[in-house]
Amino acid sequence: MEGAVGALAAAGCETAHLDAELLLAHATGWDRAEIAADPDLRLPVGASREFAAMVRRRVRREPVAYILGRKGFRRIELIVDRRVLIPRPETELLVEVAVEAAPRAVLDVGTGSGAIALAVADELPGARIVATDTSMDALRVAEANADRLGLADSISWSPTSRMSARRSGRASPPRSASTSRGRPWSRARRASRRSRRCSRRSPVSMRGPERWPSRSARARRPPSPRRSGGPATPR
Numbered sequence: 006m007e008g009a010v011g012a013l014a015a016a017g018c019e020t021a022h023l024d025a026e027l028l029l030a031h032a033t034g035w036d037r038a039e040i041a042a043d044p045d046l047r048l049p050v051g052a053s054r055e056f057a058a059m060v061r062r063r064v065r066r067e068p069v070a071y072i073l074g075r076k077g078f079r080r081i082e083l084i085v086d087r088r089v090l091i092p093r094p095e096t097e098l099l100v101e102v103a104v105e106a107a108p109r110a111v112l113d114v115g116t117g118s119g120a121i122a123l124a125v126a127d128e129l130p131g132a133r134i135v136a137t138d139t140s141m142d143a144l145r146v147a148e149a150n151a152d153r154l155g156l157a158d159s160i161s162w163s164p165t166s167r168m169s170a171r172r173s174g175r176a177s178p179p180r181s182a183s184t185s186r187g188r189p190w191s192r193a194r195r196a197s198r199r200s201r202r203c204s205r206r207s208p209v210s211m212r213g214p215e216r217w218p219s220r221s222a223r224a225r226r227p228p229s230p231r232r233s234g235g236p237a238t239p240r
């Protein structure tokens with residue numbers, strides 16, 4: 006554990022200790038409290054190898070959610086992989102606003118992993134929800150999440166063609182949903198704008214070591230899902 010935290014910190018991971026704990030918990034099946042209570046617990050050989058491999062991926066600045074293959078969002082857990090972007094924490098605020106507004110119908114444009122649509126379906130069981138994406142890969146992830154969460158009957162999934170998206174005058178979707186009742190999104194929009202401004206300015210998130218994968222690694226990789234009609238670069 007100590008070695009992993011050191012390696013992650015040296016690679017520039019700001020949350021080295023937390024990341025190492027999460028990876029170790031995943032590799033061993035132990036909970037984080039057990040690990041915190043005795044960080045020198047001896048690992049079974051298989052778990053030790055898996056942990057080392059995950060730490061190496063994190064040292065290369067792969068996001069923890071991709072390494073674990075899941076991300077907690079509001080009350081649900083989503084399966085995520087490189088076909089979709091990892092839902093941002095501020096998007097949870099958008100869902101909070103949506104749930105407070107309690108619309109009868111919700112359209113989630115650019116659903117990705119299905120985070121917004123699924124969290125709203127979970128918290129507003131009566132709402133009629135339609136979720137769209139131009140990426141069939143993303144829709145597959147979203148539908149698989151819906152099946153896992155027992156929410157498949159609550160949402161209609163619909164592919165958007167790039168052509169129809171262009172015709173509607175929107176080249177890329179907002180990171181938000183719209184509702185049948187008014188526009189109660191200003192709080193979430195402000196949070197989202199603030200966060201984007203921070204991202205643009207932040208040398209760490211845009212240019213620093215957190216950018217993943219590196220340009221040279223991208224060049225070695227097969228075409229990204231974006232180039233083949235999938236979602237944008239992972240964050």
Ligand SMILES: C[S@@+](CC[C@H](N)C(=O)[O-])C[C@H]1O[C@@H](n2cnc3c(N)ncnc32)[C@H](O)[C@@H]1O
Nearest residue numbers: 092115116117138139140143165170177178236
């Ligand atoms: C930044 S991700 C956001 C995913 C999700 N809403 C979230 O907050 O985690 C944007 C998604 O929009 C999709 N997308 C891009 N352009 C689109 C368009 N014109 N119409 C529908 N979906 C689009 C991408 O494929 C991607 O999955």
